[in-house]
Amino acid sequence: MASQEAVGPPPSKRWTQFYAALQLAIQRSAHKWTYKDFSECFPLWCEEQPNGAEGVFNTVSSFIETHIVTNTNKLFEQYDVQKNVDILHQVVTEARARRQRGETGDSGTGVDSWRADLQPRAAVRARTIPALERERDSLRARLAEMERENMELYEEVRENVAAQDRAEVKTAEIFAFFDEIYAKWRDLPLEDMQAWTLLTAETQSAVNPLP
Template identity: 30%
Template sequence: MSAQPSIPAREQGEQSEENVITHPTDPTEGHSKRFEYFYKALKLASHKLSTKWTEEDFAQCFPTWAKESPQGVAQVRIQVGEHIRDQIVEQSTAVLNSYCAADGIDALAAVIADAKERVKEGNTDGLDVWKEGLTPKALVHARTGRVLREEKERLELLLKELDDENAQLFASLQEKQGARKELSKELDTYLNDLDEALDQANALPLDDVSEWMETVVDPVPMNDK
């Protein structure tokens, strides 16, 4: 067998560098101006949100430290604000990428630009130009259907949990109502017996009872008391 020709290390390094895929650091690179404005607005909103609390607000959280080192508190506030801003932008960018928002906004920008050109040319009587074979309604359904389906499943699960909880509460309420009815019956029986005993006691001839007590029961001698 003949030996395979060896590739110089320099050429191997060049080939490996060519195979490395580099990703743009700027999410707006290669996209439309409309998406660029949208992304800048997102970053601006994130910056305003992360710096909404003032130095006085931050100092109130750490009053002792603020008195000892006001510059340190101010520096930490800036660092925390920058961290919050970066987290908001990073997570928002991930959400936008998951829904291919940049491509969608680019497509919208292209449609708007084409519509403006047709208006300039006076071509306003034609059909809507969107995408061949698909209506705007179908495209909206394709984008939002999955999200709405997941939300529907979440709400159905939440509704089932609430139904189960309501069923348990209703069963507990019925059990307590039954116990209350039984207790009420027992109390009514006790009160009826008490009323009957009082009626019988009131019907006794007190004079005859007193006379009987005097004649039948021997009086207790005073010295035995």
């Protein structure tokens, strides 16, 4: 197996025994279907070509065993099974050694030492509450940052609205000025002005005739 060939400490006794038992179980499973069972499925072929049939049977059995072993090893590598089993073996071995030495959880040898009076909920809280508090602080900091950004956006929007209001007021003043000019122009005596303009032009022509 690839994990057994990797450079590092030798595999634990627990892993060696587990892997050996697994290999034995795979072999028994792959060869549980005997040649007798195979010949009962293909009696005529096994009778006419016993050597060929037996060869095919052995090939199929070997393929099944190899296929199971290969896929099992892939799963072991994917989930790092040997490392976890070795860690479990180390934990169990250390716990047995402490028990033989008469050590208990009250000895203060480690933060994870078990105590008989330690309730599961208290142990869970000791692990989860600090993590939750860190997450809470992170969320509070993020919320404060978002509030600051929102205030900046609010001020920017308010300034834009005020500028738009000023522009609308200025535009209204300009349109009012144009309306006033148009009203005054409309009230002018246009016909009299045209007649006066024509009379002035004729008088000017009479006084200063064209050469």
